[in-house]
Structure formats: structure tokens, C-alpha cells
Amino acid sequence: MKEFELIKHFFTEQAVKRKDVLLGIGDDCAVVSCTENQDIVVTTDTLVAGVHFPLGTTAKAIGHKAVAVNLSDIAAMGAKPSWISLAITLPEVNDDWLTEFCSGAFELCEYYNVQLIGGDTTQGPLSITITAQGLTPEGKYLSRSGAKSGDWLYVTGELGDAALALQHYKEPVLTSESIIKQVQERLDYPKPRVLAGQVLREYASATIDISDGLLADLGHLCQASNVGANVVLDAIPLSAAMNESQLFDDAINFALNGGDDYELLFTVSEDNKVGMETALSQMGAKITCIGQMNASQTISTTLNNKPVPISNDGFQHFSLNKR
Amino acid sequence: MKEFELIKHFFTEQAVKRKDVLLGIGDDCAVVSCTENQDIVVTTDTLVAGVHFPLGTTAKAIGHKAVAVNLSDIAAMGAKPSWISLAITLPEVNDDWLTEFCSGAFELCEYYNVQLIGGDTTQGPLSITITAQGLTPEGKYLSRSGAKSGDWLYVTGELGDAALALQHYKEPVLTSESIIKQVQERLDYPKPRVLAGQVLREYASATIDISDGLLADLGHLCQASNVGANVVLDAIPLSAAMNESQLFDDAINFALNGGDDYELLFTVSEDNKVGMETALSQMGAKITCIGQMNASQTISTTLNNKPVPISNDGFQHFSLNKR
Numbered sequence: 054m055k056e057f058e059l060i061k062h063f064f065t066e067q068a069v070k071r072k073d074v075l076l077g078i079g080d081d082c083a084v085v086s087c088t089e090n091q092d093i094v095v096t097t098d099t100l101v102a103g104v105h106f107p108l109g110t111t112a113k114a115i116g117h118k119a120v121a122v123n124l125s126d127i128a129a130m131g132a133k134p135s136w137i138s139l140a141i142t143l144p145e146v147n148d149d150w151l152t153e154f155c156s157g158a159f160e161l162c163e164y165y166n167v168q169l170i171g172g173d174t175t176q177g178p179l180s181i182t183i184t185a186q187g188l189t190p191e192g193k194y195l196s197r198s199g200a201k202s203g204d205w206l207y208v209t210g211e212l213g214d215a216a217l218a219l220q221h222y223k224e225p226v227l228t229s230e231s232i233i234k235q236v237q238e239r240l241d242y243p244k245p246r247v248l249a250g251q252v253l254r255e256y257a258s259a260t261i262d263i264s265d266g267l268l269a270d271l272g273h274l275c276q277a278s279n280v281g282a283n284v285v286l287d288a289i290p291l292s293a294a295m296n297e298s299q300l301f302d303d304a305i306n307f308a309l310n311g312g313d314d315y316e317l318l319f320t321v322s323e324d325n326k327v328g329m330e331t332a333l334s335q336m337g338a339k340i341t342c343i344g345q346m347n348a349s350q351t352i353s354t355t356l357n358n359k360p361v362p363i364s365n366d367g368f369q370h371f372s373l374n375k376r
Numbered sequence: 377m378k379e380f381e382l383i384k385h386f387f388t389e390q391a392v393k394r395k396d397v398l399l400g401i402g403d404d405c406a407v408v409s410c411t412e413n414q415d416i417v418v419t420t421d422t423l424v425a426g427v428h429f430p431l432g433t434t435a436k437a438i439g440h441k442a443v444a445v446n447l448s449d450i451a452a453m454g455a456k457p458s459w460i461s462l463a464i465t466l467p468e469v470n471d472d473w474l475t476e477f478c479s480g481a482f483e484l485c486e487y488y489n490v491q492l493i494g495g496d497t498t499q500g501p502l503s504i505t506i507t508a509q510g511l512t513p514e515g516k517y518l519s520r521s522g523a524k525s526g527d528w529l530y531v532t533g534e535l536g537d538a539a540l541a542l543q544h545y546k547e548p549v550l551t552s553e554s555i556i557k558q559v560q561e562r563l564d565y566p567k568p569r570v571l572a573g574q575v576l577r578e579y580a581s582a583t584i585d586i587s588d589g590l591l592a593d594l595g596h597l598c599q600a601s602n603v604g605a606n607v608v609l610d611a612i613p614l615s616a617a618m619n620e621s622q623l624f625d626d627a628i629n630f631a632l633n634g635g636d637d638y639e640l641l642f643t644v645s646e647d648n649k650v651g652m653e654t655a656l657s658q659m660g661a662k663i664t665c666i667g668q669m670n671a672s673q674t675i676s677t678t679l680n681n682k683p684v685p686i687s688n689d690g691f692q693h694f695s696l697n698k699r
Contacts, residue, residue, distance in 0.1 A: 075415060080519050080600070081452035081585055082417035082510070087410030092398060094405035095493055097461040097507060101500035129404035138420040140463075140505040170418055173505070177424035180500060182463040184420060184507035187405070196403050262404055277403070 060146065060174040063155050064139070069168045071135065083170035085136060090191045095184065096126035102179040106241075107222050112150045114241035115181065116157025122264065123185035124165065124245035125315040129262040131195035131254030132187030134247060137162065138171035140182040165247055193254055195319075200259035200278035204320040206344040207329075209246045211292040212267055213304060214239035216311020227298055235294040243315035249338045253319055256329035260319040266310045268363070270318055271352055278320075281349030284309075286356045290341040309354075320346055383469065383497040386478045387462070392491040394458065406493035408459060413514045418507065419449035425502040429564075430545050435473045437564035438504065439480030445587065446508035447488065447568035448638040452585040454518035454577030455510030457570060460485065461494035463505040488570055516577055518642075523582035523601035527643040529667040530652075532569045534615040535590055536627060537562035539634020550621055558617040566638035572661045576642055579652035583642040589633045591686070593641055594675055601643075604672030607632075609679045613664040632677075643669055 065078050076084040087093065100119050102108060110118075120137065127134045139158070143150075162169060167185070218240035221227045227236070246262075253260060261274045267289070275282055286305050295304045321329045333340050354361045388401050399407040410416065423442050425431055433441075443460065450457045462481070466473075485492060490508070541563035544550045550559070569585075576583060584597045590612070598605055609628050618627045644652045656663050677684045 075515075076517070076519060080521070081449040081583075082419040082455070082517075084453070084512075084517050085416050085418065086514070087412075087414060087416055089410075089412040091410060093408050093410055093416075095408065095459070095461060095507075095509075096405040097463050097494045097496050097505075099463045099465060099496045099498045099505065101465055101498050104499055126404040130407070132405070136418070138418060138507050140420050140422040140507075142422060142424055142503060171420045171507075173420050173422045175422045175424050175503075176427055177503060178501045180465060180498075180503065182420075182422065182496070182505035184418075184461050184463075184494075186418075189407075191409070192398075194399070194405075194407050196399060198403070260404075 060151060061172070063151050064169055064172040066155065067159050067162060067169045069163055069166055071166065071168045074136065074168050074170055077168065077170055078172060085170065091188045092191055092194055094127055094130040094132040094187045094189060094194060096123055097182065097184045098122050098126065099180060099182040110241060112153035113157035116154035117161055117242050119181040119183050120158045120161045121243045121245045121315060123183045124161065124247055125243065125262040125264070127185055127187040128245050128247045128250030129195065129260045129317060130187065130189065131193065131250050131260065132189040133251060134165050134167045134185055134187040136168055136170045136186045138184045139169055140173040142175045142177040142180045144177070144179060189254065195254055195257055195260040197259055197261050197274045197277035200274060200280050200320040200346050201322065202280050202346055202348040204258050204322050204346040205326055205342050206282055206284070206320055206346060207340050207342050208290065208316055208318050209249055209338060209340050210314070210316040211290045212263070212314050212316060213295055213307030213311050214292050215243065215313035216307040217295060217299065219313065229298065232294045232298050235292070240313060243313065245315055246317045248336060249317055249333060252332050252336060253317070253329070256325040256332065257319040257321055260317055263314040263316050263318050264312055266312045267318065268309045268352065274318065275350065275352060279350065280346045281351045282344055282346050283353045283355060284344040286354050286361065288341060288343045290339070383474060384495070386474050387492055387495040389478065390482050390485060390492045392486055392489055394489065394491045397459065397491050397493055400491065400493055401495060408493065414511045415514055415517055417450055417453040417455040417510045417512060417517060419446055420505065420507045421445050421449065422503060422505040433564060435476035436480035439477035440484055440565050442504040442506050443481045443484045444566045444568045444638060446506045447484065447570055448566065448585040448587070450508055450510040451568050451570045451573030452518065452583045452640060453510065453512065454516065454573050454583065455512040456574060457488050457490045457508055457510040459491055459493045459509045461507045462492060463496040465498045465500040465503045467500070467502060512577065518577055518580055518583040520582055520584050520597045520600035523597060523603050523643040523669050524645065525603050525669055525671040527581050527645050527669040528649055528665050529605055529607070529643055529669060530663050530665050531613065531639055531641050532572050532661060532663050533639040534613045534618070535586070535637050535639060536618055536630030536634050537615050538566065538636035539630040540618060540622065542636065552621065555617045555621050558615070563636060566636065568638055569640045571659060572640055572656060575655050575659060576640070576652070579648040579655065580642040580644055583640055586637040586639050586641050587635055589635045590641065591632045591675060597641065598673065598675060602673065603669045604674045605667055605669050606676045606678060607667040609677050609684065611664060611666045613662070
């Protein structure tokens, strides 16, 4: 295990040095200073090899994704990410692998000025746990629980590509190299919507990031907010790669039930709709209104303005029911 | 993985509800408020089954230990622990196991008023990663780097019992059931020296917790402080169980090179010596002066007032050299 000491060198190579980090890696704890009038948001996510990413995933993609999924949670709170702690369990120390892993992780950290303040390296089956923290103005954080009946339902980006890539990995369904590359990129290098989240802090009534799939995460938001929602299936944003390679039913199924999108799903009141759309379009973020919240406490879907049923025993059967 | 949702119930059962936790488990992030004039200390430790605890360790002991090793790092900074995030990877969901694990983890959290603010549960080989945070008055944290030549070297508690228990687990060496029970307790239920750490904030020049073994961790402290130390072997505190069951040489070897003690190793200036001893004895903490820091930048040891060599190629050979 002595060689695991070497890993510390990889971790201390990170270029970001924040002023609020009083003591970084190398002591029993890191020390950060906290500013008055700020709240701290904290999230923890573990990625296990073969469960959260296919076994053949590159080290760089694993590094990127481990950071991205945590920053996506920070984004959903409307916070600015600040510090991460990284616990990595590795079967063996491999310099090339670690160099690639760190390049993937640090690239994202550097872009968002996030400092790695702690690390633990242990020997065992490959898994990575990151605890990420972020800052928001006092009392100004977003949550899942503020949606009201009548609010509009929006999503950033396009949905389903990561699920399509995962499906292709399990059982090849795609033939075009260009399309495979595009959806693989979405699975391996999700983009946490950090800046959009901070803009939404002024406008959104509720926010969640889509990690389990649109329907599942909308379910979490509805439950926390004690409301229901109708999703307009025709409105769900799909990528060109998805539209080109998949029948509409399959595409919608990937978008509804796939996971790993790491887009933000959020609700906005009628009063804030125009302001939010203007602010997000000014920063170049793609957003799409995909439905509206209601008082039903259930989730319904419509297609061509007509109700479409969702099976009760899991959303997996949606596509079958429709056919 | 649906059943893993059940685990959330275990996590939300924790009784501690701190005022500074604005949003606990259940959203994309937890939210905590930060107070002016305080710094936050952050540490992350992973326990892997079969590496950091023997495979037969009880779930309750694993829960206790996962929290304890992190609180021990917080203690070494002189901070008051406040929040933990728990990432647990399990081969399967087992209600009995989780109940026991949580009872071990939460008992310690409740004692120190530490709130579980986040959790991630994933499927895979058993491992636990905890990120613990704590609070100190602004600029008042302890570190490894403040020891000066001439400072006195102290340790809390007694050393080596956990290493003896681990040795007995690997290859039975103990015969007395009572002694086995005592040292096993030290391995499975280490006591983080949280209160002693907070008292030391006023007196110590440098602190570290002993997780890798006295000599290794003293080495870390010396390196960070740019000093050396002499350790008086006759002074090292050993338990009655250790003294009864082991020859002196073996006992000292366990104390020097074993790990998992989670006692605090700290240095105090001549000026602060009496004040520190009074304050710690008033709170009932056992402390022992085991040596003194010097300018040599190496670690030496003495026995009966005579120098005793330590082998260069690892402390493992200390015992052999002496014989």
C-alpha cells in the first residue's frame, strides 16, 4: 500500500487554488473558510465500475463523469461549486490510468474553479466517491419542493442520448459511426448545467437533475412538491443523432426512462416564464418547455394533444403499451 | 436497484437534527448554514472490506469504525464534528445488516451531535466512504506542521492493542478470552479523541491522529513541521492486556508499527506543558509524554536512556534488530 502514497502527487497537481481553502490536501483534514451570508450545499455520489459506467470506459471519461455527476447535483441547487473530496478505490496503481483519470476530473474542476481539498486512496475493486460542495447566497438555494400547480415544466438540453449509448453498449443497435460517437460522448462526458442552475436561482420554483430518467426524476420533484404534472411527449427535446437513428416511440422511451442525462428539470411560474427564458437564452442555454404542473399528484403524458397512458408497473412498458 | 431506495429510510432515521442543517437528506444536495468567525474542516476516509477491517467484522463495528476514523481526523484538527455524508456500496440489501450498521454509526454521531446530511447507496463490493466536517473558531485549527524543536511529544490513551487484535485475527496468538475481547474491542470500536482535540486547540503546537502506526504518523508530523523527534520507548503507554500477553519487545513493536489506534499524537511547548496537562487531566483524558522534538529531522528511539537503532528499510525490522 506504500505505493498508494504516490497517488497523492496526482491529487496535489491540480492547478486550482482557491482563496477560501486555508489548508488543502496533506493534513488530517482540509480547512475552508466560510463567508457570512452564504449557505453551503453538499452532495455525495459514488460510481462503481460496471454499474455506473461500462467496464470499458476510459479513465478520462470516468474522471470527468465522477466530477460531473456531483456538479450536476450542485447545479440543481442553484449553487456555485467550490470544493470536492475524492475517494478512489483501485485494484492496482497504474500511472497511465491515473494520469488520464485526473486529466478528466481536473479539466472540469478547473473550468468551474473547484478545488480538490481531500482524497483517500484505497486498494480494492474500482469505485469512486466524490463529495462536492458549493455556495449559494443565504437562503437562496433551489430545491425539489417548490413547484406549484400551474407552473411550467422545462428541461435543459436534449434527453435520451446517454441511455441510447448504454443500450448500444449492451447490445449493438446503432450502425453509424458518427451517431455512435455522438451518443457515446453524451454518456461518457455529461455536461453539468452549472451556469444554468445559478441563473435559475432567480426564476425557478423547483429543480432536479435528471440522473434516473425524466419520468423518475419528475416523480421525485412532484412528490417533494406535492403536485402532479402533464408531460407533452411531442415537446421533449431529442438530439439529431436520436431522431436520425431511432423511431419516435423508441426515442421517447429513451428520453422518458433512460438515465444519465444530467440535464436540469425545473419548474417556473407564469410570472417568471419570460424573465427566465430571456436570461437563459442570453447565456446560450437550450431549454424546452415540456409540460405543466397540476394538482393531480400523478404524472400524465399527452401526444398530439391526446392523453397517452403510462403503465402502472414501471415505465419500461410505455413503448409496448403504445404499440 | 429499486430496493436501494429502502436504504434511505435507514439513513433518515437518525435522531440528530442540527439547527445549522437547513436541508437534510432527500434533495439533490444537503444545505448547511455557515457562521461567521468559523472555519470548516473536511475529511474523507474509505473503508474497504478485507482491507480496513477483517471480513468477519460485525456490521455494528463497521458502522462505528467508519464514523470513528473520520471523527478522529476532525479531532486532530481540534474541531467539533458537525455533519457527515455517507456513501455505502453493498453487495445486496440486507435489513438486519443495515440496522446493525446504522446503530453503530448513529450511536457515535448522536454522542457528538453529528448529523448525517447525505447518503449514496450503490450496489457492489462492500465499502464505505464517509466525508466528515467540523467547525473551529476562525484561524484556530490545529495541524501537523506547527511542532518546534524542544516541544514535548505526547500521546493519548494506549497504543498497539488494535494491531495485536489484527495479528490475532490473521494467526491466533492469544489464548485468554478476556484479553482477546479487550483488544478486539480496541480494533472494532476505536474511540475518536474528539473532546481532547478541542481542548488541545488551546495548547498543542501540532497534532495528528495515529492511523498508520506511531512511527509512521510521527514521521508525517516531523516532515510537515520540519523537525525530528526522540521517542522514549519505556514511556510508551501500553494496555494491561498488552502487558499481560506480550513480551516487551513485541508489545513495543505493536505500538510503534501497528495502526488503527486512532489516538492523538501531539506536541506542546514547554510553556504550555502544565496548562495542557491540567486541562486534559480535568476532563479525564489519559495522556503520556513519550519524547521530545529536536532539530535533527530524523526519528530516534531510546530505551533505558540508551539509543536503540531503528532499521532504515522499514520499522518492521525493529524487533529483529533488537534481538
